[in-house]
Amino acid sequence: MAGAGKHQYTLGELAEHVGAQIQGDASIQISGVGTLAGADAHQISFLTNTKYKPQLASTRAGAVILHEKMREDSPVPALVVSNPHAAFALIAQLFDTTPAVATGIADTAVIASSAKVGANVALGHHVIIEDDAIIEDDVVIGANTVIGKGAKIGKGSVINPNVTIYHEVKIGARVTVHSQTVIGASGFGYANDKGRWIPIPQTGSVQIGDDSQIGASSSIDRGAMEDTIIGKNVIIDNQVQVGHNCIIDDHSCICGATGIAGSVHIGKHVIIGGGVGINGHIQICDNVQVTGYAMIVQDITEPGVYSSGQPAMKNRDWRRTTVRLNQIGSLYDRVKSLEKAQHDSGSNDK
Secondary structure, three states: OOOOOOOOEEHHHHHHHHOOEEEOOOOOEEOEEOOOOOOOOOEEEEOOOHHHHHHHHHOOOOEEEEOHHHHHHOOOOEEEOOOHHHHHHHHHHHOOOOOOOOOOEOOOOEEOOOOEEOOOOEEOOOOEEOOOOEEOOOOEEOOOOEEOOOOEEOOOOEEOOOOEEOOOOEEOOOOEEOOOOEEEEOOOOEEEEOOEEEEOOOOOOEEEOOOOEEOOOOEEEOOOOOOEEEOOOOEEOOOOEEOOOOEEOOOOEEOOOOEEOOOOEEOOOOEEOOOOEEOOOOEEOOOEEEOOOOEEOOOEOOOEEEOOOOOOOOHHHHHHHHHHHHOHHHHHHHHHHHHHHHHHHHHHHO
16 A cells, blocks of 8 residues: 555555445544554554454444444444454554564575575575575575575565475465474385384475465475475464375465374365364365364365364363263163164064
């Protein structure tokens, strides 16, 4: 939008930025974002969850972002949109105060003579760019990060400090990788010979599509022979393990502490909740949502919501439920015996 990079915008400018209808004074000045309960007169907030609707009546925010269905409930000026959360995200980006990962090329950065570094690249202290690596224009790489031999980092990507990107990994444009993440380490491939584990060289690589985000302390293993592939606009949370030869298609979301074994194919627009475990060689179709702490052990072929985790309950209730679960086997046997006795009795009556 015109004037991007300013620290203050009129409500009218923000409305133009997100394509919103304005309700109230378009000239008020907004200089930040905040919650409904905590925002002041110079901040804008948003409402999507009806759980927080009571806070709208007493908010001191200068303006709010909300859906058409709630516009009559707002006591302050509003931006009316079909997706308040998305509009809030776009506006929050304008006020982002996160410092630059790196500025310029530090004198301690090490760049191999055969590497290619584009225009307007920033490299933090002790960054290492190995032989034949390609760093495209406008890339920012934080301190102590290693870009392996033959790796490619696409235009406008941001690699935070202390990331390791192994050889031949290909990362698309505008990708963000957060600290302590490892991309392209060897997949977990071994053969067993009479109890002795023999490593299988992992000769594939990793490809990550444009506009994807990889959280902190996550691992994406390289493929055994073919590449591990992360699609476009995929978001992966912190502490996620992606095994070798996995494919995660465009616009999918993997939440924190999820473990994905090798050769899993996850479709488009899939949301995997936190702490989920996915067995190897599983296929999950498009438009699936898996709730937190589920265990996926077979293919999912129909869109929908899938669950298997057991929600927490009071300890005494859990103990009682566990005892009853342990009795299911004997109860089943008793029912089968009763059914057999009833059947035999009926046969005798005939």
